Amino acid sequence: MIAELEKKTVSMKDAGRVKEIIMSMQRGGEKKLQVISDFDMTLTRFGHNGKRCPTCHNIVDNSQLVSADCKKKLKDLCNTYYPIEIDHTRSIDEKYPLMVEWWTKAHDLLCQQNIRKDMIAPIVKDSGAMLREGYEVFFNGLHQSNIPLFIFSAGIGDILEEIIRQAGVFHDNVNVVSNYMDFDEKGMLIGFKGELIHTYNKNNSVLRDKEYFKQLDNRTNIIVLGDTLGDLTMADGVTNVENILKIGFLNDKVEEQRQMFLDAYDIVLEKDETLDAVNGILKNIGAKN
Numbered sequence: 001m002i003a004e005l006e007k008k009t010v011s012m013k014d015a016g017r018v019k020e021i022i023m024s025m026q027r028g029g030e031k032k033l034q035v036i037s038d039f040d041m042t043l044t045r046f047g048h049n050g051k052r053c054p055t056c057h058n059i060v061d062n063s064q065l066v067s068a069d070c071k072k073k074l075k076d077l078c079n080t081y082y083p084i085e086i087d088h089t090r091s092i093d094e095k096y097p098l099m100v101e102w103w104t105k106a107h108d109l110l111c112q113q114n115i116r117k118d119m120i121a122p123i124v125k126d127s128g129a130m131l132r133e134g135y136e137v138f139f140n141g142l143h144q145s146n147i148p149l150f151i152f153s154a155g156i157g158d159i160l161e162e163i164i165r166q167a168g169v170f171h172d173n174v175n176v177v178s179n180y181m182d183f184d185e186k187g188m189l190i191g192f193k194g195e196l197i198h199t200y201n202k203n204n205s206v207l208r209d210k211e212y213f214k215q216l217d218n219r220t221n222i223i224v225l226g227d228t229l230g231d232l233t234m235a236d237g238v239t240n241v242e243n244i245l246k247i248g249f250l251n252d253k254v255e256e257q258r259q260m261f262l263d264a265y266d267i268v269l270e271k272d273e274t275l276d277a278v279n280g281i282l283k284n285i286g287a288k289n
């Protein structure tokens with residue numbers, strides 16, 4: 001039905017059910033559709049030419065804005081907590097407080113680094129941040145079809161926005177909920193605004209604009225894109241759901257996480273650095289691209 005779903009990176013536990021959901025979404029067309037997506041390692045690439053691509057946090061950590069001593073501390077935190085974030089043997093309840101610990105410690109370190117607001121654009125420019133292949137079709141197609149894209153990220157909002165701005169795809173159909181930096185009157189980083197968002201609280205509890213999903217209550221067909229099990233609750237705030245299709249990027253520890261991903265996501269994309277499958281589905285539902 002959709003050529004992009006024939007790729008060998010694509011797997012599904014129940015292909016029949018996926019087909020039914022897509023056909024039902026197709027009947028609703030682009031007017032009933034909305035997309036909710038994670039950012040780091042979902043809209044951005046996990047790797048390129050054998051090298052890991054940076055998350056929003058990594059872009060700041062790796063920049064010249066951060067001292068060598070602080071870089072080491074941030075790297076140690078990453079080496080401690082990232083394996084926990086993706087550990088398939090621990091429950092979300094067990095991981096939750098440890099993620100709060102990681103984010104809190106990392107943000108405290110960043111706030112000691114004299115990071116200036118006007119340095120955000122240049123560090124993003126110099127970073128190796130890469131959106132997944134096919135991002136132009138994805139972002140531009142959604143924009144042209146007036147399909148809302150909600151980016152729900154535990155990364156850093158200022159960095160995320162700058163990545164998509166520099167890529168020329170920050171259109172007015174895009175809404176972002178993320179951790180935004182708080183700068184003082186001199187433009188120095190002094191903290192992060194609002195409630196902390198980490199991998200495992202991406203749900204209704206951290207949404208500030210409760211009106212967003214209410215305004216979209218005629219868009220009852222939802223596509224969710226993520227790369228961790230924490231991303232599965234991103235659509236919890238949607239008021240009216242007819243069909244939901246969850247697409248998961250399985251980037252790391254593939255063997256260990258495969259079964260868990262197949263059980264949780266309708267479609268699993270294994271070590272696939274492209275948005276081809278997503279774009280194929282969107283086109284099938286009626287989005288322009």
Ligand code: TMP
Binds near residue numbers: 058199
């Ligand atoms: P996401 O919600 O857009 O995927 O962003 C969260 C990712 O950020 C998460 O998978 C782990 C990553 N991260 C870092 O790379 N460094 C850090 O210091 C922190 C706190 C998170």
Ligand code: MG
Binds near residue numbers: 228
């Ligand atoms: Mg992610």
